[in-house]
Each structure stands twice: as structure tokens, then as C-alpha cells.
Amino acid sequence: xxxxxxxxxxxxxxxxxxxxxxxxxxxxxxxxxxxxxxxxxxxxxxxxxxxxxxxxxxxxxxxxxxxxxxxxxxxxxxxxxxxxxxxxxxxxxxxxxxxxxxxxxxxxxxxxxxxxxxxxxxxxxxxxxxxxxxxxxxxxxxxxxxxxxxxxxxxxxxxxxxxxxxxxxxxxxxxxxxxxxxxxxxxxxxxxxxxxxxxxxxxxxxxxxxxxxx
Amino acid sequence: xxxxxxxxxxxxxxxxxxxxxxxxxxxxxxxxxxxxxxxxxxxxxxxxxxxxxxxxxxxxxxxxxxxxxxxxxxxxxxxxxxxxxxxxxxxxxxxxxxxxxxxxxxxxxxxxxxxxxxxxxxxxxxxxxxxxxxxxxxxxxxxxxxxxxxxxxxxxxxxxxxxxxxxxxxxxxxxxxxxxxxxxxxxxxxxxxxxxxxxxxxxxxxxxxxxxxx
DNA sequence: CAAATATAATTAACAGTGTTAATATTTTAA
DNA sequence: TTAAAATATTAACACTGTTAATTATATTTG
Numbered sequence: 001x002x003x004x005x006x007x008x009x010x011x012x013x014x015x016x017x018x019x020x021x022x023x024x025x026x027x028x029x030x031x032x033x034x035x036x037x038x039x040x041x042x043x044x045x046x047x048x049x050x051x052x053x054x055x056x057x058x059x060x061x062x063x064x065x066x067x068x069x070x071x072x073x074x075x076x077x078x079x080x081x082x083x084x085x086x087x088x089x090x091x092x093x094x095x096x097x098x099x100x101x102x103x104x105x106x107x108x109x110x111x112x113x114x115x116x117x118x119x120x121x122x123x124x125x126x127x128x129x130x131x132x133x134x135x136x137x138x139x140x141x142x143x144x145x146x147x148x149x150x151x152x153x154x155x156x157x158x159x160x161x162x163x164x165x166x167x168x169x170x171x172x173x174x175x176x177x178x179x180x181x182x183x184x185x186x187x188x189x190x191x192x193x194x195x196x197x198x199x200x201x202x203x204x205x206x207x208x209x210x211x212x213x214x
Numbered sequence: 215x216x217x218x219x220x221x222x223x224x225x226x227x228x229x230x231x232x233x234x235x236x237x238x239x240x241x242x243x244x245x246x247x248x249x250x251x252x253x254x255x256x257x258x259x260x261x262x263x264x265x266x267x268x269x270x271x272x273x274x275x276x277x278x279x280x281x282x283x284x285x286x287x288x289x290x291x292x293x294x295x296x297x298x299x300x301x302x303x304x305x306x307x308x309x310x311x312x313x314x315x316x317x318x319x320x321x322x323x324x325x326x327x328x329x330x331x332x333x334x335x336x337x338x339x340x341x342x343x344x345x346x347x348x349x350x351x352x353x354x355x356x357x358x359x360x361x362x363x364x365x366x367x368x369x370x371x372x373x374x375x376x377x378x379x380x381x382x383x384x385x386x387x388x389x390x391x392x393x394x395x396x397x398x399x400x401x402x403x404x405x406x407x408x409x410x411x412x413x414x415x416x417x418x419x420x421x422x423x424x425x426x427x428x
Numbered sequence: 429c430a431a432a433t434a435t436a437a438t439t440a441a442c443a444g445t446g447t448t449a450a451t452a453t454t455t456t457a458a
Numbered sequence: 459t460t461a462a463a464a465t466a467t468t469a470a471c472a473c474t475g476t477t478a479a480t481t482a483t484a485t486t487t488g
Contacts, residue, residue, distance in 0.1 A: 014436095039475060049438050051476080060475065115329060120394045135402050142403065155426075160404045161419040164396075168386030168416065169379065175389055176382065180334045185381075188349050189356065190374045202382065205375040212369075212427060228465095253446065263467050265447080274446065 018056045020046055022066050029067055033108055034116070037064070061122045064112070068119035071109035072133035078102055079140050088147035093207060095141060096170050100203060103174035115175055141167070155214050166210070173202045232270045234260055236280050243281055247322055248330070251278070275336045278326070282333035285323035286347035292316055293354050302361035307421060309355060310384050314417060317388035329389055355381070369428050380424070387416045
């Protein structure tokens with residue numbers, strides 16, 4: 001017997017390789033985008049055979065889902081930094097800004113997290129509708145909106161309706177920006193010089209409207 | 215000389231085949247989704263060799279772009295039916311409803327039009343930033359928002375800011391619904407029974423907020 | 429320690445994908 | 459009818475995810 005630790009060395013090594021595969025996938029993903037993540041390229045970079053990956057992940061979508069989770073962890077860190085903002089409406093504003101900034105700084109992650117079908121389908125198939133990471137993020141927002149309501153914001157509107165609404169706006173901004181649709185429309189229909197400010201304008205408009213709800 | 219018509223028979227036949235390719239692509243697309251549209255499958259169904267398609271479309275993304283345009287034409291028809299709604303705010307509401315309904319009835323088209331990178335990249339590369347179809351749709355909305363403003367809606371907010379904002383919300387609703395994110399969040403965080411109404415609730419909230427702007 | 433067993437990794441192969449170059453066929457013009 | 463132009467095809471390249479069968483490597487047992 002050699003299992004003095006909770007994990008035997010074999011299991012340990014297995015987890016190491018599993019992590020290495022994910023790290024290489026993440027590296028490829030961030031450097032060359034979603035489309036460039038292929039089983040064969042990952043295997044090459046790790047130094048193993050393509051089929052070996054299937055001993056550690058059941059699927060390609062399983063690898064993609066693991067990346068998806070990494071993204072949610074990174075977003076959670078962004079949100080966690082806001083716990084000490086006292087004024088609830090300022091905290092809500094900061095959350096929105098952080099969300100948008102995250103999408104701009106990690107466009108590939110954002111697309112994977114909110115704009116691509118594969119990972120969420122993987123959740124539906126394999127995770128029995130738990131999925132802590134996503135619920136946590138939305139929960140944090142719900143709490144802040146509730147806090148705002150207690151301070152007199154948002155009138156008689158329902159808590160969940162407000163929270164969802166803000167998410168819709170912010171996701172709308174991010175997703176249309178990332179796909180180039182926003183720039184396209186702004187370039188065609190709105191005065192010159194506003195190009196770069198479209199995003200800030202959009203956020204300002206949201207804040208103005210939300211603050212004005214009686 | 216036989217070119218009594220503006221188009222010679224050769225050009226006519228060429229356009230016929232070009233259209234046939236597009237029709238088959240559309241059929242495959244609507245029946246089996248975006249991922250199932252492959253050059254080889256289209257060629258099989260048309261009854262030509264895969265490489266022949268490259269004599270009519272420069273690329274696969276060219277075919278996809280043609281589908282993308284079909285989608286915008288369909289949406290334009292939905293919007294055109296609203297010209298005779300007199301009250302501007304009611305017209306704006308109807309536009310929003312039509313937009314959402316379109317996304318639900320033609321989820322694949324909607325994804326192609328607003329959630330997938332390929333077609334808009336094709337526009338950027340090949341169309342010298344004109345692209346009438348998209349500008350027309352947004353223009354129709356801009357006009358309606360302007361009309362609303364003249365009737366006292368939306369306070370001092372900028373015309374373009376309001377129009378963009380509404381688009382963000384509505385697109386946020388549609389895209390998160392289509393990817394399954396909305397259902398996922400609603401199922402986890404919101405009371406039972408609201409499942410099916412999440413979309414209507416979202417739209418109602420938008421209307422309430424927009425109407426309340428002073 | 430050696431043999432038997434369980435685990436891990438590999439090669440070969442299947443069925444796809446977009447796309448290009450070279451070749452063959454058909455249609456048009458002289 | 460023959461030369462030229464347009465159209466279509468076959469063969470091939472370099473990829474993709476994935477599975478079955480096989481080999482190599484550890485681990486456990488006799």
C-alpha cells in the first residue's frame with residue numbers, strides 16, 4: 001500500500017496531464033481564437049497523440065466547456081473586487097462597467113461564455129442543470145439590484161425583471177460590439193467622431209435611464 | 215447578334231444556377247441549421263460538382279453572405295407591414311415585437327444575421343461599407359424613434375442613443391434566448407411558472423421603462 | 429522476482445470539411 | 459468547321475473530430 005495521501009500518484013499524474021491539456025487549449029484559444037482550437041493542435045503542443053486527449057476529456061466540447069468555465073472564473077474575480085463599494089447603485093454601475101471591460105479585454109472568452117452554443121449545450125447534456133459558476137454571477141447582480149431597490153431605485157418594477165433587463169442591455173452592447181455590428185451601424189448612421197465613444201455612450205444612456213426610473 | 219434583351223441567354227442561365235445554389239443552401243440551412251450547410255452537400259442536392267459552386271460564388275462565406283441577405287429581406291418585409299400604424303409609440307412597440315417574433319420563428323436566420331461573425335466580415339472585406347439592407351432596417355427604426363420624440367417621448371435623450379439602446383435590449387433578449395442562456399438563468403433564479411413568460415416579461419419591462427422616460 | 433492484469437498511449441482508419449490546379453467538356457464566335 | 463472562350467469535372471491537399479484495434483507501460487498479485 002502506498003496511498004498515504006488522499007490521491008495516489010497515478011491519479012495525480014492523470015490530473016496533471018488533464019490540466020496541461022486545458023492550459024495548452026487555453027493558450028491556443030487566447031492566441032489564435034476559438035476556431036483554431038483543434039484536438040490535433042492541442043495534442044501536438046502537449047506532445048501526445050490526438051487520441052490520448054479522449055482519455056482525459058470525453059469530447060472536444062468537453063474541452064471547450066472547461067475553457068468556458070475558466071472564463072466564468074475570471075469574470076467572478078472581476079466581480080469580487082466590487083464587494084467593498086458601499087453605494088449600491090455605484091456598485092451596480094461598476095458591475096456593468098466591469099462586465100463590458102471584460103468582454104473587450106477577453107473577446108474570445110466572452111464569445112465562448114455568452115455567444116456560442118456548444119458549451120451551454122454541454123451543460124444541458126452533462127451537468128443536470130446545476131452549473132454554479134453562472135448562477136453565482138447572476139446571483140451577485142440580483143443582490144445588488146435588490147440593494148438598489150431598498151434604496152429607492154427602480155420604482156415598482158420587479159427585482160428579477162430589472163436584473164434581467166440590465167443584463168440584456170449590457171449583453172446586447174457587448175455582443176454587437178464584438179461582432180462588428182455596432183461599429184457598422186454607428187459608422188453609417190451616426191455623426192463622425194462618435195465612433196470610439198459608441199460604447200461609453202451606450203453605457204451612459206443605460207445609466208441615465210435606470211437612474212430615472214420612478 | 216442575338217442580344218435583343220439586356221441579358222444574354224448565357225448570363226441568364228448563369229444567374230439561374232446561381233439562384234438554384236442559393237435556394238438549395240437556404241433549404242439545407244432552414245432544415246438542418248447553419249453547421250449542416252456544406253459546399254459538398256449543396257452540390258449534391260443541386261446535382262453539380264462541389265467545385266462548380268466556386269464558379270458562381272467566390273467562397274463559402276460568399277454563399278453564407280447571400281443567405282444572410284435573404285434573412286434581412288425577410289425582416290424588412292415584417293417591418294414594412296407596420297407603415298400604417300399611426301401612433302408612433304405603438305409602431306415602435308410593434309417593431310420590437312416583430313423583431314422578437316422574427317428571431318423566434320427564424321432562429322437560424324437570426325443567428326446568421328446578428329450572432330455569427332462570418333457574414334459581417336464578408337461585408338467588411340467585399341462591400342466597401344455600403345450594405346443597404348442593414349442600414350434600411352435601422353433607418354426605419356430611427357425614423358420611428360424620431361417620431362416618438364416629437365410626440366413627447368424619451369425626454370431629452372439623444373435620438374441615436376435611444377434607438378441603439380432599444381436595439382441592445384431587444385437583441386440581448388433574442389440572442390440570450392436563442393442560445394438557451396435565458397431559460398437557464400430563469401430556471402435557476404426565478405419562480406416557477408414564469409418559464410414560458412420570460413420573453414413577454416422582458417418585453418413588457420422594456421416598454422414600461424421606455425414609456426416612463428421623462 | 430516473474431507472471432498476470434490493469435492502465436495508458438499509439439497507430440490506422442473513417443467520414444467529413446473548404447479549396448486549388450489541372451483536365452475535360454460544352455458552348456459561342458470567327 | 460475550326461479556334462477560342464466559358465463551364466464543369468476529377469484528383470488532390472491539408473485539414474477536422476472520432477472510433478477500433480493494437481502496442482507499450484505501470485501496477486498488482488502469485
